[in-house]
Amino acid sequence: MRDDRENAVLKGGHEGMKRKLLSGNYQRVKAISLAICLLQGMIVVSYLLGIDERLRHIQYIGMKGLYIVLVLLLFIFDWLMRDREKSYCALRHFVLMGYVVVIVLWSVFSTFFAQVITSDISIYILVVFGIAATVRMRPRTSAIIYAFGYAVFFVGMPYFQKTPSYLLSHRMNGLILNVIAFMISWMFYRYSMREVQQRDIILERNRELLYLAQHDGLTGLYNHSTIHLKLQKLVEESRRRGTVLTVAMLDIDAFKHINDTYGHQYGDQMIKALASELKDFFVPKVSVGRYGGDEFLLIGRNMTAEAMHELLIQFQQETTVAFSCGVATFESHSVIQLIDEADRNMYMRKAEKRVAISAGSEEAESTNRWMQ
Numbered sequence: 001m002r003d004d005r006e007n008a009v010l011k012g013g014h015e016g017m018k019r020k021l022l023s024g025n026y027q028r029v030k031a032i033s034l035a036i037c038l039l040q041g042m043i044v045v046s047y048l049l050g051i052d053e054r055l056r057h058i059q060y061i062g063m064k065g066l067y068i069v070l071v072l073l074l075f076i077f078d079w080l081m082r083d084r085e086k087s088y089c090a091l092r093h094f095v096l097m098g099y100v101v102v103i104v105l106w107s108v109f110s111t112f113f114a115q116v117i118t119s120d121i122s123i124y125i126l127v128v129f130g131i132a133a134t135v136r137m138r139p140r141t142s143a144i145i146y147a148f149g150y151a152v153f154f155v156g157m158p159y160f161q162k163t164p165s166y167l168l169s170h171r172m173n174g175l176i177l178n179v180i181a182f183m184i185s186w187m188f189y190r191y192s193m194r195e196v197q198q199r200d201i202i203l204e205r206n207r208e209l210l211y212l213a214q215h216d217g218l219t220g221l222y223n224h225s226t227i228h229l230k231l232q233k234l235v236e237e238s239r240r241r242g243t244v245l246t247v248a249m250l251d252i253d254a255f256k257h258i259n260d261t262y263g264h265q266y267g268d269q270m271i272k273a274l275a276s277e278l279k280d281f282f283v284p285k286v287s288v289g290r291y292g293g294d295e296f297l298l299i300g301r302n303m304t305a306e307a308m309h310e311l312l313i314q315f316q317q318e319t320t321v322a323f324s325c326g327v328a329t330f331e332s333h334s335v336i337q338l339i340d341e342a343d344r345n346m347y348m349r350k351a352e353k354r355v356a357i358s359a360g361s362e363e364a365e366s367t368n369r370w371m372q
Contacts, residue, residue, distance in 0.1 A: 025096055028134040033074045033103065036127060073102055097145070100135055103127060104149035108156065115160040121170055124153065125177055132181035136192045142185040146178040216290040218268060219275030227289025227297050232335045234301055245330040246308045248298040249342040250278075253322040253353070255294040267294070274321040281315050297339070305329045324350045 080095045107127035114123065128146065137145070153174050161167045214226040222230065231247065238245040252258070252270060259267040271294055278288050278296060286308075287299040300308050305327050312325050326345025328338055 025135050030078060032130045032134050100131060101145055104145060108149055108153045112156055112160040119166045128177055128181045132184040136189050137185055139186045142182055146182050150174055150178045219272055219290050221275050222289030224292055230287055231299055235330060235335050238330050244302050244304055246300040246303050246305050247338055247342050248308055248325050248327045249346045250296045250323050250325040252294040253324055270321055277319050
């Protein structure tokens with residue numbers, strides 16, 4: 001069972017992985033964009049403060065314009081990504097990947113314009129490696145983005161870099177850069193995917209452990225400690241807010257005789273049958289838990305004793321197991337006092353039954369109804 005659960009999580013698919021990584025990618029892309037804006041802003045300021053005549057060249061006007069465009073795109077990107085509903089997950093992923101493409105293209109054109117006074121491609125290198133190290137993309141997506149960026153870089157570079165040796169060097173370095181960036185991106189993506197998958201498996205196991213800790217193993221209902229704790233919280237709420245709270249204690253008639261006569265396995269089957277019927281009939285209107293043995297505790301929040309009695313009478317007509325029950329309404333009781341009152345009322349009901357019918361006929365009724 002454990003292996004099947006792990007395999008199901010591991011086969012969740014790339015779509016589920018994109019949803020898991022989307023929030024982290026958004027924060028990382030925004031961080032790297034802010035870093036690029038800061039770096040490029042410093043470069044633009046240095047151009048503005050410079051006295052070189054070449055700084056008035058059209059390429060530098062273009063670099064300043066690219067910087068303004070990048071800042072505007074960052075604000076638009078942040079607006080589109082922030083506080084969007086989960087139903088827009090696919091759209092958000094598309095916006096994020098589109099913005100990554102824009103950043104790559106921006107770095108390519110900034111590198112083009114920079115060729116007038118420098119022969120390096122540092123802006124392109126910083127952006128591509130920054131994206132590879134921070135953004136978790138599917139290998140196919142990252143390959144397409146890097147290949148597209150390099151294609152633009154390869155085709156456009158001759159128009160800005162006229163020195164053949166520099167041109168060849170830039171093209172070769174750009175190719176090596178993108179191959180390494182793709183490998184880094186692929187490695188980080190696999191690591192992140194495995195991390196998220198393992199986290200999902202751990203969360204699933206924790207949910208199972210929590211369920212086992214709160215529920216009875218035989219019936220699947222709340223166990224003794226959980227139903228007792230739930231009642232304690234509701235008692236405190238009723239005492240604080242003055243809300244109505246009613247409990248009912250219920251157990252199977254002649255259960256000891258049934259166990260002694262037919263065996264504990266048969267008795268367990270009766271308990272499971274009654275628990276299943278209680279769950280189907282009362283939940284979620286009433287909280288139901290196995291209090292111990294063949295006893296069940298029912299908690300009716302905002303429910304009067306009359307309403308609980310009516311539900312129990314209706315249930316008694318539909319169930320296949322004969323039982324007795326007692327009802328108590330919270331007034332100023334403690335939890336123990338409230339349960340004791342319901343328990344006393346249940347045993348009073350049992351005593352009334354014994355007066356009405358003999359013990360033998362009662363046992364036969366319980367057994368016969370169960371065997372039908």
